[in-house]
Amino acid sequence: MRWFLGMGLLAISVASPASAQETYPNFVIGARLQTQFYAFDNDNQSRTGSTSNFYIRRARIQFNGKLRENISLVIQPSFEGGRATGVRLRDAYMDIRATPAAAKTSFTFRMGAEKKPFNRYELSSSNNLPSLERNAGRGLLPVASNNLFEVGGYLATDLGTSLILGHQFDPSRRFVMQLGVYNGQGESLNDANGAKSVGLRATLDVTKDLGFGASVFSHEGVVAITGAQIDSSLRNNAFGLEAQWGRIGSEGLFLIADYMRGQAFSATKAIMSGVSLVGAYHVRTPKSKAFFAVEPVLRIDFADPDTDLSNNASTLFTAGVNVYLTARAQLRLVFESQNPELPGAPTISGLRSGWTMHF
Numbered sequence: 001m002r003w004f005l006g007m008g009l010l011a012i013s014v015a016s017p018a019s020a021q022e023t024y025p026n027f028v029i030g031a032r033l034q035t036q037f038y039a040f041d042n043d044n045q046s047r048t049g050s051t052s053n054f055y056i057r058r059a060r061i062q063f064n065g066k067l068r069e070n071i072s073l074v075i076q077p078s079f080e081g082g083r084a085t086g087v088r089l090r091d092a093y094m095d096i097r098a099t100p101a102a103a104k105t106s107f108t109f110r111m112g113a114e115k116k117p118f119n120r121y122e123l124s125s126s127n128n129l130p131s132l133e134r135n136a137g138r139g140l141l142p143v144a145s146n147n148l149f150e151v152g153g154y155l156a157t158d159l160g161t162s163l164i165l166g167h168q169f170d171p172s173r174r175f176v177m178q179l180g181v182y183n184g185q186g187e188s189l190n191d192a193n194g195a196k197s198v199g200l201r202a203t204l205d206v207t208k209d210l211g212f213g214a215s216v217f218s219h220e221g222v223v224a225i226t227g228a229q230i231d232s233s234l235r236n237n238a239f240g241l242e243a244q245w246g247r248i249g250s251e252g253l254f255l256i257a258d259y260m261r262g263q264a265f266s267a268t269k270a271i272m273s274g275v276s277l278v279g280a281y282h283v284r285t286p287k288s289k290a291f292f293a294v295e296p297v298l299r300i301d302f303a304d305p306d307t308d309l310s311n312n313a314s315t316l317f318t319a320g321v322n323v324y325l326t327a328r329a330q331l332r333l334v335f336e337s338q339n340p341e342l343p344g345a346p347t348i349s350g351l352r353s354g355w356t357m358h359f
Contacts, residue, residue, distance in 0.1 A: 238262020
């Protein structure tokens with residue numbers, strides 16, 4: 001904490017008021033705090049955790065620095081509660097841009113810890129997620145689409161390097177392609193073998209509001225086969241398709257859709273699939289009102305851990321409202337229902353609420 005306080009003072013002393021010419025080095029410090037409460041009627045033997053709970057969902061400080069026009073870094077530690085490991089290191093990477101800032105086409109080399117280039121909603125900032133969660137969330141069974149594909153090794157933070165090619169058609173339309181090579185072990189972990197995971201993602205803004213993307217990922221790792229035997233070179237593969245309308249937190253309609261299909265990270269390499277649809281409608285209130293905006297939200301998530309088996313999929317339904325106290329502070333309340341296909345398996349339903357703030 002002394003280090004972060006020191007860096008905060010440094011940021012104040014180094015950063016200058018907005019001017020026509022940027023000076024280097026310069027630093028910006030931001031933070032986000034998100035608290036949650038849930039209450040679910042999950043009393044069956046397969047439930048994980050308490051049926052109701054207050055907890056810190058995210059507590060993060062983000063440090064952005066630019067040493068020169070083309071050299072930058074990001075460091076983001078995380079202080080979420082309820083974890084035995086304590087502080088986590090989320091994003092921690094350095095960027096070197098090989099092209100001028102004014103060029104329409106950019107080429108950037110990145111190394112460090114970053115989210116793997118797969119799934120649009122996963123890569124959307126957690127500062128302002130309309131549905132509160134990308135996956136099933138604490139209190140529900142971890143069988144939503146993002147849960148399955150994170151266990152499969154395709155999502156979340158990993159250590160590695162990536163090349164990012166971008167082209168700006170106009171101020172509102174951009175093409176980006178990212179090729180990344182990673183350890184494949186996950187957040188802050190050393191590699192367990194000599195192989196590497198590889199991912200490729202491309203996105204295109206067709207209009208100011210409409211964007212599409214596609215990604216492929218080849219994950220590797222060490223898995224048990226039978227008894228003491230292991231496979232140190234297992235490789236499982238997946239692809240994803242994505243689309244988006246609008247921008248999170250902007251006025252009007254926002255829609256985001258992700259489809260994923262791939263092999264599980266197991267000796268059997270079962271084929272799993274997932275579809276996630278999130279929609280919100282952001283309505284700004286007059287400046288004289290106490291609230292900045294009101295935003296109804298709806299999410300439907302369908303996840304199948306093994307497409308060759310019947311009655312093993314699960315559907316998650318979320319509906320609620322986000323009340324914006326300011327553009328950076330929201331109160332959220334949603335109803336959630338998790339419905340397994342397995343005959344006789346109970347539906348889990350209840351309420352989830354959260355305060356989310358960032359600067």
